[in-house]
Amino acid sequence: MTNLGDLEVFVRVIAAGSMSTAARDLGLSPAVVSKRIKRLEDKLGTRLLQRTTRQISLTEAGQGFYERVLTVLGGLEEAEAYASGRSSEVNGTLKISAPTSFGRMHVAPHLKPFMQAHPDLTINLVLTDELTDIVGGGFDLAIRIAGLNDSSLVAKRLASVRRVLCASPAYLAEYGTPRSLDDLKAHRCLPAHNHEYWRLEGPDGQVSLRPEGQLITNSSEVIREAVIAGLGIALRSTWDIGAELKSGKLVQVLPDYESSRSVALFAVYPTRQFLPAKVRLFIDYLAELYGPVAYWER
Template sequence: MTNLGDLEVFVRVIAAGSMSTAARDLGLSPAVVSKRIKRLEDKLGTRLLQRTTRQISLTEAGQGFHERVLSILAGLEEAEAYASGRSSEVNGILKISAPTSFGRLHVAPHLKSFMRAHPDLAIHLVLSDELTDIVGGGFDLAIRIAELTDSSLVAKRLAPVRRLLCASPGYLAEHGIPETIEDLKSHRCLPAHNNDSWRLEGPNGPVTLRPEGSLITNSSEVIREAVIGGLGIALRSTWDVGGELKTGQLVQVLPAYESSRNVALSAVYPSRQFLPAKVRLFIDYLAELYGPVPYWDL
């Protein structure tokens, strides 16, 4: 049977991205870590890692092995917590991925309360607008805003997401208020990315638009500031601009059209038979915090 400690070393190497960093985290020498990885590969009869002078990467066999080892270690952690009656007492590190703006506005401000309730737990929050490889990146869970498709991952819906067309009163006073979807062709539109399509649900069913604008950026936060500043019409989520809509800095445009209701805020995590207590507790915390009618829509 494979040594459990070797599995833990293997997982730590992948999470750290290098043997030297993993060795430092584990309090071992790089030579010992390298020896234990080689022993594991010899035991399995296959190469798990591709090594270069600058980085390591998983082989195809290593990728599948890593996914299964994560599941095994998570199951052991949950089994220990269950057997010892510590299912609500968690420690270690909870590694989370979240979209940049949402994480800054609606995750970071609420960490204090959760961490105060679980003082032995450390949070590693990574904000990125790129689609995160949860397994490869060693994440416990990712927060995603999307219409999720079938995958090997498990998703728990946390809250609905409303996306609507909006503009500043100043822009509408200067350029007029569009009365139909066709009118948008004569307006300045602000897609989050230059090739983004706007998928809307209207009175006559779904509508897809490919808006064109004079501002090109890969930053959703830049678009947010642009629409508030009066540069055009944008499709924005209420979690992002709900405050500006309430104060009148922004006005909803074409209110009969909003984005697909299939888009939702979800917590996504690797499929595991036993969900680690730290992941379950954090997902439950967010679900209660946001709820079926999130606070930004009230």
């Protein structure tokens, strides 16, 4: 039977991205970590990791093995919590991926109560706008804003996401308020990415248009600041500019048109029979925090 400690070392190596980092985290020498990985590979009769001087990566067999090991270790953690009556007492590290702006605005400010309730738990919050490889990156869960259709992952819907067309009062005073989608051709629009299409739903169903403007950037946060500053019309999520809409810094234009309603906010995690208590507790915390109607919509 495979040594359980070797499985834990294997998972830690994948999460850390290198044997030396995993060794430091585990309080072991790199040589010991390498020896235990080799022992595991010898036991299984297959190579799990591709090693180079700079990085490691999972082989095809390693990927499938890693996913199943997560299930085993997650089940053990859940079983221990159940047997000891510590289902609300968690420790270790919870590694979370979230979109940059959303994580900064709607995850980070709310960590304190959760961390105070679970003082033995360490949060590793990674903010990125790239699509995270949850399994390969060793993440416990990811917060995603999308229309999900990946059956290899489990997703819990946390909140609806609305994207609306908006502009500053100063911009509208100078350039006028558009009355139809065709009017947008004469306006300065602010796409979040070059060559982006705006896909909207309106009275006549779905429509798609390519916005034109003078500002080109790969930063969604730059677009946010630009629309507030009066540089044009943007399509923004209400979680991003809800406060500005309420204060009057921004005004919704063409209110009959919004982005696709199939997009929502999800907590996504690897498929496993037993969800670790730390993941379940954090997902429940976010679901209660955002509520049936998210606070930025109230």
